[in-house]
Amino acid sequence: AIRMTQSPSSLSASTGDRVTITCRASQGISSYLAWYQQKPGKAPKLLIYAASTLQSGVPSRFSGSGSGTDFTLTISCLQSEDFATYYCQQYYSYPPYSFGQGTKLEIK
């Protein structure tokens, strides 16, 4: 199984900041990577797929990059509604699909 490792596990930032979350795969997954945002008590929301393609309706301040084993999610100018937990997920090889452990983005 492919293991996905996110860093950091938690992050404190202020509105207006630029933040980057990293996701590393235990083996190459090409660009078969998705990013999700999850708020407390809610289902995850797909933000990015194919490592860098923005899902319809997602604000352009979100961006993704990377291929192979190393990926990043960047939020260019944090808004209050962006404080949430973020997960990466590989869909290159399954079963199983695998998720990162999550990165909790908190208000500083």
Add this chain to the structure above:
Amino acid sequence: VQLLESGGGLVQPGGSLRLSCAASGFTFSSYAMSWVRQAPGKGLEWIGSIYYSGSTYYNPSLKSRVTISVDTSKNQFSLKLSSVTAADTAVYYCARDDYGGFDIWGQGTMVTVSS
């Protein structure tokens, strides 16, 4: 476009949980459908997926206990997890697999395994 889970609640240890997910607003046959769960305070865990053809893929860690089935006439698919323990306590989500991530999610249903 919507997914709606049902069937959560309290399940006895050693018993089985059965959940359903009703899909509306899209053509069921164009997608794979999946179950994902989240234990309290934990991350996301993929349980398994089913294709319109009926082909299934399961997480190897759960494979011996999981059955996912589809009722195409009702645009609905189901999850059965047997021999449950407290470790199976979680919010269970159904999700649409757009072959590029899970793009539509249900609201989630809580399952608690306890006597």
